[in-house]
Amino acid sequence: MKTPLHSWHVANAGRMVDFAGWQMPIQYKSIIDEHQATRNSATLFDVSHMGRFVFSGSDVESFIDRMTTRKVAGMAHGGIRYSLVCNSDGGILDDILVYRLGTVDGGDQFTMVVNASNRSKLWDWLHSNVASLDVTIHDATTETAMIAIQGPTAISVVNQHLNIDVNSLKYFTGCHAEFDSVPLTVSRTGYTGEDGCEIVVTADAAEKIWTDLMTHDGVSAAGLGARDTLRLEAAMPLYGHELSESINPAQTNLRFAISLKERDFVGKNSIVAAMSDDAAAVRVGLSLDGRRAAREESEVYHNDEKIGIITSGTFSPTLQTPIAMGYVHPSATKIGTELFIDVRGRKIPAKIVQLPFYKRK
Amino acid sequence: MNPEQFLYAESHEWASIEDTDDGKVATVGISAFAVEQLTDLVFMELPEIGAVVESGKEFGEVESVKAVSSLYSPVDGEVMAVNTELPDSLEILNEDPYGGGWIMKVKITNEETLAKLLDFASYQKQCGQEG
Numbered sequence: 001m002k003t004p005l006h007s008w009h010v011a012n013a014g015r016m017v018d019f020a021g022w023q024m025p026i027q028y029k030s031i032i033d034e035h036q037a038t039r040n041s042a043t044l045f046d047v048s049h050m051g052r053f054v055f056s057g058s059d060v061e062s063f064i065d066r067m068t069t070r071k072v073a074g075m076a077h078g079g080i081r082y083s084l085v086c087n088s089d090g091g092i093l094d095d096i097l098v099y100r101l102g103t104v105d106g107g108d109q110f111t112m113v114v115n116a117s118n119r120s121k122l123w124d125w126l127h128s129n130v131a132s133l134d135v136t137i138h139d140a141t142t143e144t145a146m147i148a149i150q151g152p153t154a155i156s157v158v159n160q161h162l163n164i165d166v167n168s169l170k171y172f173t174g175c176h177a178e179f180d181s182v183p184l185t186v187s188r189t190g191y192t193g194e195d196g197c198e199i200v201v202t203a204d205a206a207e208k209i210w211t212d213l214m215t216h217d218g219v220s221a222a223g224l225g226a227r228d229t230l231r232l233e234a235a236m237p238l239y240g241h242e243l244s245e246s247i248n249p250a251q252t253n254l255r256f257a258i259s260l261k262e263r264d265f266v267g268k269n270s271i272v273a274a275m276s277d278d279a280a281a282v283r284v285g286l287s288l289d290g291r292r293a294a295r296e297e298s299e300v301y302h303n304d305e306k307i308g309i310i311t312s313g314t315f316s317p318t319l320q321t322p323i324a325m326g327y328v329h330p331s332a333t334k335i336g337t338e339l340f341i342d343v344r345g346r347k348i349p350a351k352i353v354q355l356p357f358y359k360r361k
Numbered sequence: 362m363n364p365e366q367f368l369y370a371e372s373h374e375w376a377s378i379e380d381t382d383d384g385k386v387a388t389v390g391i392s393a394f395a396v397e398q399l400t401d402l403v404f405m406e407l408p409e410i411g412a413v414v415e416s417g418k419e420f421g422e423v424e425s426v427k428a429v430s431s432l433y434s435p436v437d438g439e440v441m442a443v444n445t446e447l448p449d450s451l452e453i454l455n456e457d458p459y460g461g462g463w464i465m466k467v468k469i470t471n472e473e474t475l476a477k478l479l480d481f482a483s484y485q486k487q488c489g490q491e492g
Contacts, residue, residue, distance in 0.1 A: 031401045031426045225401075225427055291404040293424060315403040315426050344422075344429070 003048035004145040004203040005210055014223060020116035022049040025223040034226035035317045038192050039360075042151035043222035044213055047191075051119030052140045052200065053126070055110045059133040064098055064110055067129060067266060069249050071259035072098045077108070080172045080187055083257050084249050085122065090270025091245035092252075093125055094118040095237065101174050101185055113146075115239045129266070145206030149213060150196035150222075150230075152360075157216045158197055161209075162186065166197050179209055191227060193234025193358055229314050232323065235285055235356035241296060241311040242283055242325055250274035251327065253283040253355070281308055281327035285355040286341065288322040288348050291315060294341045298324070301340040301347065302332045310341065316357060323357045324350070364393075364459040368475060369484035370417075370435040373398075375459065376478060378469070385469040387436045391423070393458045394488040401426040402451040407443040408465055414438060416474035421464070432464070435478055437471035 001022045014025030037043050065073035070083035079100050085093045099111045114122045155166045163178045174187030184201035237243050293315045300308035308328030316323045340347040367375040373395035376387040404424040414420045414434035421432040443465045454462040
């Protein structure tokens with residue numbers, strides 16, 4: 001599949017790779033340059049491959065609330081929440097954003113952004129749970145585009161085109177707006193650890209918006225490679241790495257995304273049970289000596305005993321040191337705990353560090 | 362250093378062959394095409410001096426932000442010297458892959474393996490198909 005910005009990527013030296021069935025740019029030139037441009041100015045990411053579901057029907061609010069680990073019922077108009085979707089065993093099916101931005105004319109409406117790799121799985125899972133409820137789901141993924149504008153100057157750039165001031169939007173809120181008279185939605189969200197926003201617009205309007213944004217000084221394009229190093233520095237989990245059906249939310253260090261009080265949701269009992277499991281591995285951050293990066297599936301050792309596994313790792317362009325996330329036994333999670341990571345047959349000294357690795361000032 | 366006179370492995374290493382009093386010596390590096398494909402290099406592991414390397418077998422590794430890649434020896438022989446400056450200045454590989462970016466010098470023990478390597482024109486053709 002191709003996003004509405006595909007031809008722009010190809011014309012601008014994007015190195016296209018297959019990502020969950022989509023042809024996406026992994027990088028244009030250098031991942032490190034694109035990473036630093038995001039930390040220092042502003043970059044555009046084509047995130048149109050992410051799945052976008054639009055809900056309608058009188059039972060939507062209670063339905064979505066039952067499908068997500070975090071409370072979304074009662075969320076204010078304009079609100080956005082990061083949440084997990086679990087099966088009844090507490091296995092994580094996806095991590096998602098739930099939006100209550102309403103319709104253009106002010107009506108109530110929920111939407112959901114899901115991972116590209118989980119779009120069809122989530123589609124089937126949600127439908128299998130609708131039963132007799134008044135819930136209709138529309139998949140708007142291919143008829144829209146989604147663009148993330150991220151970095152310290154992102155908001156001031158976008159504001160020059162919008163009929164609203166994005167500075168007035170709190171983090172994790174959004175609204176309908178116009179971009180040089182083109183209607184779209186804008187949200188103060190992102191996956192880089194920087195300030196910025198994401199816009200969703202009809203597919204045919206996407207390339208003009210993208211190229212208009214690119215004309216600004218200090219704005220450049222960034223690919224999935226930089227998106228991965230940026231999210232890793234910001235300690236944001238990536239489905240298929242830190243999150244999977246064999247991981248319980250109780251292990252993920254994402255307590256904010258689990259609301260247990262006075263509500264029921266699919267997987268709740270399993271999550272509550274897992275919270276009192278003293279032996280289950282938990283998500284941590286690690287910093288390695290030297291310059292050799294641990295990668296997914298590298299094993300973690302403490303006193304010669306295997307106590308965990310790496311789920312993501314790279315050389316951090318900002319910190320100039322190898323960083324990794326992984327799951328380790330709860331006895332070895334204290335900040336400063338010294339461990340070894342087996343990186344392709346060599347035991348590299350590492351230690352547990354505070355997450356996130358990088359936090360913007 | 363004229364890369365047009367070098368020999369190339371399909372795995373993108375180059376070898377520059379010289380006749381010395383000790384016999385044939387290969388200077389080995391990786392091609393400009395490989396450097397451009399890898400991008401964002403952050404780490405390189407060199408072989409030890411005295412190590413025996415074998416044509417087509419791994420002798421070290423180079424790591425980018427994205428992934429780690431093996432380095433394969435284009436020749437059979439024994440490592441006589443390594444470029445110890447390179448791991449701390451990997452940008453040399455971008456600037457001068459066929460000169461300052463050399464990785465190791467190998468005393469060739471089996472000249473027959475040289476016949477498996479590509480000349481510049483054939484290698485360029487391969488890169489054209491990959492790129």
